[in-house]
Amino acid sequence: MPKPLLIVIAGPTGVGKTRLAIELASHFHTEVISADSRQCYQGMVIGTAQPDAGERAAVPHHFIDCANPAEPLTAADFERFATDLLSKLFANHKVVVLCGGTGLYIKAVCDGLDEMPEVPDHFVQAVDMLYKTEGIAGLQQAIRTEDPEYHSEEMNNPARLMRALSFIRATGESITRFRTGVKKERPFNILKIGLEMPRAILYQRINLRVDQMMDAGLEAEVRALVPLRGLKNLNTVGYAELFDYFDGKLSLSEAIEKIRQHSRNYAKRQLTWFKKDSRFLWKDARSPYTLNEIIHLAEKQMAE
Template sequence: MTSARPPIVCLLGPTGTGKTSAAIAIAGRLPASVINFDSRQVYRDFPVVTAQPDAEERAACPHHLYGFLPTEEKMTAARFVELAVDKIEEVRGQGRLPILVGGTGLYLRSLLSGIAPIPEIPGEIRRQVLDRVAEEGPQALHAELSRTDPDYAAKIHPNDTQRNARAAEVYLATGRTMTWWHTESEHAPAPYGALKVGMRIALSDLEPHLAARIDVMLERGALDEAQAAYGRCPDPDAPGWTGIGCAELLGFLRGELTMAEAREKWVRNTRAYAKRQITWFNKEADIHWFAPGENGPIADLTERWLSERG
């Protein structure tokens, strides 16, 4: 069987389920490069807090779109697609298989299904929303979002200034929710044939691993990393600080939380995020599910799939 669409492999699933190790297992069988699609792992200042691949993992095969964005810059799904397409073509030009690895479902869906053509937001509406954020905080916008677009609200953190403001301004300007724009509007698909491989684990089994993983991050200098980032970018509203782990450590650095409270909140928010990821990916079609650690069978499937494509 042949396909005109160039192949890519997508390794997806909740945080902490061994997606990078699965990608490296595939790269051990055939020439491949890893391309990140995690919205937090793009930030340069937080390699430990966001669990970016370490030096040993990066040495196993080329890795792209990790740790390049400064804390004060925002990443959007549209910008991600532009960067990812460029990297996919670069990797293909090198004769290597692009393996997309991450847990930000919206980014992957946007790449494979196209970006919703949301109209330009009038400046007056944008200023109105930003004024509300300054006065009431992103939590107020998130509470409204939970009523108007509960599916999208479940995917973002109440403290995420950028995404809550974006959802509010889009709804005000268009009368449509973000969920509608991402699922109902007309947009063209990207020209790739994708093998989607998911890591499936019960949240109750994943939860103790997530807590232990956070303790390892703290042992490896997560707090020092956040302290250095705070010295470079003390703006608490900067996009890089909205990520889980970053926000909690910032709360400690600003004297708003004790270290014990910051850790407890980090664990709790990570669990809630993993739950949202599991819910999102369970709704996706055409995913081949594996348990974390089944790297050999994942590599076998990839080789079979590529062979069948001709």
């Protein structure tokens, strides 16, 4: 009996992943699991570009608007959630769509994560405070001093730095020593699709989407979250910049331009992450043929 198929739709922010995932799920009469580390949080609807009510009514979505922002969800949590959910969904569907831009979440589902010792909360909180007071430069300096084994290519990713720093402080061991690179076997086949478009066009789309978010009420959404602003989950693009505006550190126009800039930077990092995985098949997000090409690939893989 052939294995069921997980279709992964990945790529940078603003490229059109949600629309394509819904079209695929509609074709296969199936459901979508979000692989986005921020869309899962309640109250963060506009700034994380959660699928709207119409999109969620058209196709069932999971891991959207379901968690309290105070919950410290991790990639390991997502691996457990998604693999358990997939076992249930595949009982009724031959295909399920996983859609998102959080590379580590997608890796967790497709390949599994290495087993790691638990890090007590007080270590995590101390590193969070370091980041709040000294920024990424403080994290970088602490890692250079305390964990010189840590990979240099991750030195511009604050979330990864915070994880590595809290890990070595809690265990006395570099997190790199626990990375085995051994992939877990999954009871389903995987088709990985990456969406891309020319960089200049993508950046124009990102800039336009930021303006649309502001028009949709992003400022009011962020103001409602001010009481929670100290949480790590709120220290993200679209929210951190407006908090600085509320504090008088930036004008509104400066904050909007920072959101555009940081969103473009994030898109570049996402592409760098996904391009390292040779299993991705890259498709032009603008092409009218992309949907049918993916359907053909999926049907061919299911028939093998």
